[in-house]
Amino acid sequence: MSGEPAQSKLDTLRTVELPEGVEIQLRVAGPMVRAVAFIYDALFIGLIFIAAGILTSLSALAWGGAIAEGIYLILNFIIFWFYFVYFESGKRSATPGKRKLGLIVTTDTGGPISAQQALIRNFIRVIDFLPMGFLLGLVASLSNKNFQRLGDLAAGTVVCYAKPALARAAMSRENELKPIAPRVPLNRNEQEAMVSFSERQRMLSTQRRHELAGHLQGLTRLEDPEENYQRVMSIAAWVEESSEV
16 A cells, blocks of 8 residues: 555545446545645635725725725625535536636535535535634545545535546556547547547446447457457547547
């Protein structure tokens, strides 16, 4: 274990079985990359506070200091409590800081989180900050395999990498495949299917990847499931690099 890269210890691939019996894989993000994302968000929130201050200063000239101060306090309340809720709920799934690092917030089954879950995970953030410097949240995240802080545990959410391509970028470069041209020309639909499979295959179990790649054995002419899968990925890499898609 001592020779295992630190990145693989802190950012781990997890297999999740859905109610339909399909297995998907999530690469959960460790506390280090999440801390960097939070710093980006803190800087972005600071800029919003500055903009709010300028807005209220201008409103003071028109409506008076008392009204401007009230507006400023309301804006501060909304920004502080609902910045993360707004960006993380529904299809948005990530704050600007998380999105910059290729992270999203999902349910523990890989789906988008609801507004209620976003409220729970972010309102409990205040407890995660105790006693200082996010210490309680750090201890909680290091105490479970999915690196969930208290807010995540209460809401049933996890922070993971958004796309397989981004997950692969965080992994060792040893697994990169050399692009290989297909034996026969592929039409546009076939090329798009190849690229789609390449982008989504990291979310699937090994058995499911082999099963889907098996439909292309007529193209690869390889009977071994793993060799066939690797060739399909190489062809997909060639398609992605070509100008035909």
